[in-house]
Amino acid sequence: MNQKVMILLHEYLIPPDRLTKAERLKSNTATEYDVLTNLKNLNYEVLPLGVSNDASIITRAIDNFKPTIVFNLMEEFHHKASFDQNVVSFLEMNKIPYTGCNPQGLMLARNKDLAKKILKFHGIATPAFHVYPLGSVLKMPDLKFPLIVKCLNEDGSLGLSKASIVNNEKKLFERIKFIHKKFEVDAIAEEFISGREFFVGLLGNQKLHVLPPWEFLINGKNPPKDEFYTDKAKFDLGYRKKKGIVTKKAELSELKLEEIKKICKETFGVLQLNGYARIDLRMDERGKLWVIEANPNPDIAFDDEFAQSAKHLGMDYPLLLEKIIGLGLKWHKLQSAA
Template sequence: MPKKRVSILYEIWWPEEPDEKASPPGMIFDPKLGEKRDAPPDVHEEVFSALTRLGFAPQFSILEGDKQSLLRFVRRGTSLVFNLTESYAGDDTKDFHVAALLELIGVPFTGSDARALHLGQDKILAKKLLVHQGIPTPAFFAVEPGQRRLPRALAFPLIVKPSREDGSIGIDTGSVVRDEGSLRKRIRFVHETFEGPALVEQFVEGRELYAAIVGNDPPEALPLVELDLSRVPPGVPRIAGTEVKWWTSSAIYRATPPVYPKGLSRALTRKVQAVALAAYRALGLRDYGRVDVRLSNDGTPYVLEVNPNPWLSSGCEFFMAWQKKGRSYDALIARLVELALARAR
């Protein structure tokens, strides 16, 4: 029997000119402009090797951000897409358009559908849905570009974020503000640099937990992973900002490893997992997802965001969670393919 063909779909994109505006004061490196533009260098290769070992015939399908590569992909046809797309033509908000195209041409694909990808990306819309379902998420307000009046409802400290970015883009120590002047300044920075409204949230002190989820009927919560922020120097906000997530050679990156949480009771672990599962369902995710949670000091798991199709490299938090029960990378890739094939049948 011929091997089943699987197209590994991902994007490449090189920005032309660095955009001066994109770097906040004091930052020497801006992932929005470079590294984050294409899929991390080796995820597609890891998935390719795993699929080969699993007996499939994988091939790369690369979207280059132009019409030709889209047409080539559509014409070539395939029986299954392993969808690693995170953006299109340098635009991180266009991953759901790619999923929508797959839906239109009727090819089964791994991961969430266009609707869930859209909800996962629009943090404000997602939070409204979470609130509606009684799922805890930090209190917030949105500020549209050009809006001058700010609601008075929330007490400092607050955190200001772009509403439609990902991977800590636009989030650094300057995001956490303690007075009105810095709040307005940071909102202005977000408006000048990113599209859409600024999201202003109550800053939640506490542990940073990632809840990975796999599957559909029913989805399964995997063991929790914590980003250990306990060694962040005093006076510096304990957040997973750009430095912590991407500056691999920095002291702060090395001081904040992902770990399996210690001293978290079984009851609290279950509570975090239950909230994460509720959030996964509320936004209609499928196959796999990662819910970012801040566990406040009073034991409330606040959902910061819900990530459909989280990063799948063997070095990431999602795989750490999967691996905790002794399961291999190949088993994870096989599971995701199985879930997509089950939908196709």
């Protein structure tokens, strides 16, 4: 009997049955399409379930479909990124196996200031920062320019653009007000680390498999230094071509690779992550490594950095998906026995 996989995704991201290569490149459902089509090709019985703000839809689908596991592609619930942990808690309360990170890890990693405080407590380098809650009086923090301004609890790329990097108090306050007004969320300003940018994937629950670091380059070979990997740099094909943006396996010494592996494992551990995650780092001109963010349940489209890094080790895309499902089932078994 084939295993049943229910793919939990946003209702506006339910992919079509078929996309041409050109259509897929322009589609905002590439990850969902890749997961769905590959699981079907692996002979899983698959049910894509679109969800927005009604948890009863999940309950009914579980009762009717009786999935072996839920493949969780949700990044928010009821339009709030901080609610993604509640979806996973809902699955745990119903004793349903799921892929990806547990609720505690999602909560810790999604809250950028809390995650940074935990990292600092454990001696893991992360840029100095200051939080600006909605409605707060704006004051100049004890930080060194340039700074980068982000949404506090939303997905790391939301609201990020070249204007996110500020070099004076006036621009800082303008950007904070922009985040507050446009997204109606708290903002965080942190010291911007000029240098090289790496993405490091990890797979595992207790025993971790660290994937080769992937690097963001401009003109095919140059580190970004004072730029960073925005959504435009990632998804805008015209912009990528114009700037010569590529991501590929980082060329690093064995010593530096081991240092990155150690930092990423420690970050994964102290933030109580499991399943799969991506750690974003910058390396300054002195060679010091800084953890920028930890991203549980990162993008896993087959041409994304995570999947390409896995492929470099001989783990093709279908095998990666099966690995993620296997880790979810093992996590469920481990929690059930606790």
